[in-house]
Amino acid sequence: MxxxxxxxxxxxxxxxxxxxxxxxxxxxxxxxxxxxxxxxxxxxxxxxxLPEDDRRKIFERLSKESESHGADEAASVIEFLYKGFSDLTTDPNHIAAGPKETSVERFLAFRNALTTGVARGKSEFENPQEEPPDIVTVASNAYLFEFPDDEDIRAELETDQWREINKQSPGDIGDHDDVAFFLQAMIQRQIHERISARHETANKNLKDYKDFEGDVADMS
CATH class of the missing domain: 1.10.287 (Helix Hairpins)
Structure with a gap:
């Protein structure tokens, strides 16, 4: 085979x-x-x-033949994807080039893949009492991406990049150490803003869902 x-x-x-x-x-x-x-x-x-029946047979076999019922194998797939996406974000050239819209997208690529995949999957399991979620959020106590080492970022900062960032800053940025810190902080702020906006929307949806539950309880 x-x-x-x-x-x-x-x-x-x-x-x-x-x-x-x-x-x-x-x-x-x-x-x-x-x-x-x-x-x-x-x-x-x-x-x-792939037809649902074929998919079901694959995972029935995986659950039967795996000591973890497929959890360890699935974890290895997720681990591989996480490492692959993080390989891109830990490239110091990516930070040294300066924060851009594509910077945020690259750092959130794994998170977006995870949430989008779940949202698409839920749309197949139609439930007349539940609409597929507009936004799926991930509650985590850890960032779902990695940053390169500060020293690697400083080493990749070219003189022209360093001068350009100093020129664009409203205050005095300073030496390569300051610029490297500034670049990381800028990208982290943009990522935080993007995630926070998604969570705010999800929290509203959750509140609406709880209010709906309360209305149903009052009717019973």
Whole structure:
């Protein structure tokens, strides 16, 4: 049965198999990257077009054959996605270039994928008493993204970037340390504003839902 990784590739990733030449190893890694990339893009088709009966059989088998009933395997998928998105946000060049609209979107990519995926999934399980949520929020005591190290940001700040940021600032920013801190603070503020706006909308929806519950209770 075909899998994303061949048996040889699994042995290679576990360190159980080595290749004589760097070119052969490089080709093997490229093949793995390409197959994983194509597999990820296939999930849009699977999510939208795979019949419910087939999906159910897949997860029934996963629950039956997994000691965790599929929870550990699902956690590994989420872990892989989280690491992949965080690889992009920990690139110091991304911070050094300055906060932009795309900066916030990149930092919120995993969070957006998580909430959008749940919202789309809920729309399939039609409940006449419940409309699919307009916004799904994630309550977490941790940021769902990573930042690069301060030293890496300072190292990537080019002189022209440093001068440009000092020029745009209403006050005196100062040296590279100050600029690196300023850039991180700016992006964090924009992220906080975006998340807070979503939570405010979700809180209103939750209040409306509780008021509806109260009305139903009064009628009973």
């Amino acid at each position: 075909d899998r994303i990784l061949t048996e040889t590739e699994r042995e290679f990733l576990r360190g159980e198999k080595e290749y004589a030449g760097n070119k052969t190893e490089s080709n093997k890694r490229r093949n793995i990257r390409e197959r994983v990339f194509q597999s990820l893009t296939d999930f849009e088709l699977l999510a939208n077009e």
